Amino acid sequence: MKPFTAIFWLLFSLAANANAKVNVVTSTTDLASIARMIGGDNVDVTSIARGTADPHFVEVLPSYMVRVQKAKVYLKLGMDIDRWAAPIIDGSRNGKLVVVDCSQNIAPLEVPTGKIDASMGDVHPHGNPHYWLDPDNGAIIASTIADALTGVDPAHAAAYAANLASFKSQLETHKAAWQQKSEAIRGIKIVTYHNSWPYFARAFGVEVEDFVEPLPGIEPTPSHTAHVIELIKTHQIQIIGVEPYFSMRTPETIARESGAKVVQLPPSVDGAPGAQDYFSLFDVIIDRLAAAR
Amino acid sequence: MHAMRRITALHAAVVWFGISAHQAAAQTLSNPDLSLVGDFRVVGRSQEAADSTGERELSFVFEELELDFNAYLNPYMRADVFIGIHGTGPDVDVEEAVMTVLRGLPAALQLSVGQYLLDFGKINTQHSHQWSWMDRPLMHRTMLGDEGLKALGARLTTLIPIGDSALGLSASAFSGSAFEAHEHAVAEGHESNEDAPAEIMGSARVSVFRQISDLWSAELGASYLGGDYDPTESLSTHIAAVDWKLRWRPDSYRAFSWVLETMRSEREVASVDSLATSIHTVDAWGAFTSAELQWTKRWSAGALFDWTQDATVADAETTAIGGFLDFWPVEETARIGLVYRHETSDRYNFDNDTVTLQFLWGMGPHKVHAF
Numbered sequence: 096m097k098p099f100t101a102i103f104w105l106l107f108s109l110a111a112n113a114n115a116k117v118n119v120v121t122s123t124t125d126l127a128s129i130a131r132m133i134g135g136d137n138v139d140v141t142s143i144a145r146g147t148a149d150p151h152f153v154e155v156l157p158s159y160m161v162r163v164q165k166a167k168v169y170l171k172l173g174m175d176i177d178r179w180a181a182p183i184i185d186g187s188r189n190g191k192l193v194v195v196d197c198s199q200n201i202a203p204l205e206v207p208t209g210k211i212d213a214s215m216g217d218v219h220p221h222g223n224p225h226y227w228l229d230p231d232n233g234a235i236i237a238s239t240i241a242d243a244l245t246g247v248d249p250a251h252a253a254a255y256a257a258n259l260a261s262f263k264s265q266l267e268t269h270k271a272a273w274q275q276k277s278e279a280i281r282g283i284k285i286v287t288y289h290n291s292w293p294y295f296a297r298a299f300g301v302e303v304e305d306f307v308e309p310l311p312g313i314e315p316t317p318s319h320t321a322h323v324i325e326l327i328k329t330h331q332i333q334i335i336g337v338e339p340y341f342s343m344r345t346p347e348t349i350a351r352e353s354g355a356k357v358v359q360l361p362p363s364v365d366g367a368p369g370a371q372d373y374f375s376l377f378d379v380i381i382d383r384l385a386a387a388r
Numbered sequence: 389m390h391a392m393r394r395i396t397a398l399h400a401a402v403v404w405f406g407i408s409a410h411q412a413a414a415q416t417l418s419n420p421d422l423s424l425v426g427d428f429r430v431v432g433r434s435q436e437a438a439d440s441t442g443e444r445e446l447s448f449v450f451e452e453l454e455l456d457f458n459a460y461l462n463p464y465m466r467a468d469v470f471i472g473i474h475g476t477g478p479d480v481d482v483e484e485a486v487m488t489v490l491r492g493l494p495a496a497l498q499l500s501v502g503q504y505l506l507d508f509g510k511i512n513t514q515h516s517h518q519w520s521w522m523d524r525p526l527m528h529r530t531m532l533g534d535e536g537l538k539a540l541g542a543r544l545t546t547l548i549p550i551g552d553s554a555l556g557l558s559a560s561a562f563s564g565s566a567f568e569a570h571e572h573a574v575a576e577g578h579e580s581n582e583d584a585p586a587e588i589m590g591s592a593r594v595s596v597f598r599q600i601s602d603l604w605s606a607e608l609g610a611s612y613l614g615g616d617y618d619p620t621e622s623l624s625t626h627i628a629a630v631d632w633k634l635r636w637r638p639d640s641y642r643a644f645s646w647v648l649e650t651m652r653s654e655r656e657v658a659s660v661d662s663l664a665t666s667i668h669t670v671d672a673w674g675a676f677t678s679a680e681l682q683w684t685k686r687w688s689a690g691a692l693f694d695w696t697q698d699a700t701v702a703d704a705e706t707t708a709i710g711g712f713l714d715f716w717p718v719e720e721t722a723r724i725g726l727v728y729r730h731e732t733s734d735r736y737n738f739d740n741d742t743v744t745l746q747f748l749w750g751m752g753p754h755k756v757h758a759f
């Protein structure tokens with residue numbers, strides 16, 4: 096009898112734990128950060144991808160599957176960037192999981208027209224998926240998450256609504272501060288490694304002139320690198336922004352040849368020291384760009 | 389017989405898709421994901437027999453064109469079909485044609501029905517183009533079959549969380565005809581009754597996957613399969629395997645992985661002497677290991693050790709060692725591989741050196757990176 100009693104108590108306490116908070120798993124740290132602010136004490140949130148990892152490529156591990164098996168909600172980025180989430184979700188065998196595509200209400204940029212294929216590199220058919228880097232899209236993501244949490248946990252609907260309102264008002268305060276701070280970078284021309292920044296650029300008036308990658312997802316080539324060096328010289332571009340998961344080698348070569356400065360720009364929460372949540376992420380990006388001018 | 393089964397299976401796959409295409413039209417669903425993998429090789433081999441006669445040959449090999457169809461059938465199920473076309477001839481082979489119930493079953497079970505690569509050990513579940521070492525391990529060829537073990541049957545799997553680790557359990561029941569190729573190899577002139585239904589065999593695998601840190605992960609697995617593989621003579625086989633994989637993935641530029649698999653086979657074999665057929669048991673061990681390091685986005689290199697005792701002939705061993713180099717010219721859709729392999733066997737009296745240059749490409753939806 097004794098072992099059975101032990102197992103019963105173990106299962107019971109696990110079940111009780113699972114009921115205490117809504118278990119949320121997200122594809123990336125940015126969604127996790129927003130989900131924590133909306134969910135507050137009523138949720139337990141973890142992200143599959145690390146903040147310093149490339150969100151396009153995440154290995155499908157059984158440990159992720161068991162994490163999703165215990166979850167109630169999965170928040171994915173969508174727009175084809177986290178295709179790896181599908182085999183993780185399938186592998187979890189979780190029939191009650193609510194899967195929420197956080198891109199569902201945003202207005203995408205760079206939606207390709209006409210036929211796309213691999214000769215254009217790793218182009219995303221539904222548009223550029225780095226949409227969380229516009230703070231206005233952060234508000235849309237927050238609303239989507241609040242709806243999802245309310246759906247699975249209606250008992251705390253009022254708390255989620257209050258947290259959403261508070262998130263939005265905090266975001267407005269931050270936006271005012273960012274707009275002021277970003278005066279220093281308004282109108283600057285930059286080159287970035289990958290096309291991760293069109294939403295950020297639109298929000299803060301930065302002009303992204305070209306990319307270290309010749310095409311999305313394609314490793315730098317000597318001819319394209321030479322072209323970028325020329326472009327930096329003729330347009331007097333000062334900054335080469337590099338996401339933390341790319342090699343510094345080619346950007347540093349370009350910097351040496353052109354006189355521009357290499358700056359590591361974290362596109363995600365936890366991608367750099369100080370970028371510990373969705374709000375401070377923008378502070379770090381703006382500060383790093385401003386400091387490099 | 390073998391070709392016959394293949395064609396029947398292919399026919400089944402075509403009919404299956406006929407049905408799903410019909411339903412797709414009715415439900416205005418999109419087409420299944422379609423991927424193609426091409427594997428073309430240039431093989432140079434120098435062979436030396438003990439009587440010191442040797443030969444050298446260079447050949448172009450169309451190793452495989454693989455057609456993959458994958459689609460969800462509904463929110464609970466998906467179907468995956470992998471068809472291999474070998475050479476330019478009519479040698480078509482259904483590698484997998486399987487329907488899986490992904491969710492909705494109790495105890496986090498998944499049910500697969502159809503033909504699938506049996507999860508016996510780790511390597512048998514992979515398609516050959518996933519291996520940088522290119523050649524199927526020797527112990528697989530003698531114990532499981534020249535093309536590995538494709539089970540025609542049904543499988544239940546589950547995944548149980550133990551803290552952050554994952555305990556995987558899997559059990560299969562499948563047709564013993566998967567072993568018929570051996571039977572022919574074993575007993576020359578021993579005619580099998582083609583119309584006799586094959587025996588049902590069983591297999592099970594237990595595995596523990598653990599993420600040691602953000603960068604390191606490891607999996608340890610143990611598998612068993614057994615049963616009568618020949619209905620006429622009621623010959624039995626029992627095989628056990630232990631597999632291990634260690635992986636390090638610090639960023640998208642670098643990776644290290646080490647796989648180790650060892651197997652023990654116990655098989656009843658019929659031998660035909662002039663008039664009488666006698667049955668005896670052959671015990672065999674085998675081991676395969678390979679380690680591979682990717683040090684930049686485009687290059688990786690590794691080494692392999694491959695050894696086995698023959699599953700059907702007592703006291704016969706084959707050993708191979710080798711090294712390999714992989715180069716991705718642009719991204720993961722195209723790979724050039726080079727393998728050097730030295731293979732020897734005293735019993736079979738050969739000493740081979742093989743150099744293979746492989747051109748591998750894949751079109752269609754990007755493959756995700758599974759552990």
Ligand SMILES: [Zn+2]
Pocket residue numbers: 151224225289290291311
């Ligand atoms: Zn991208």
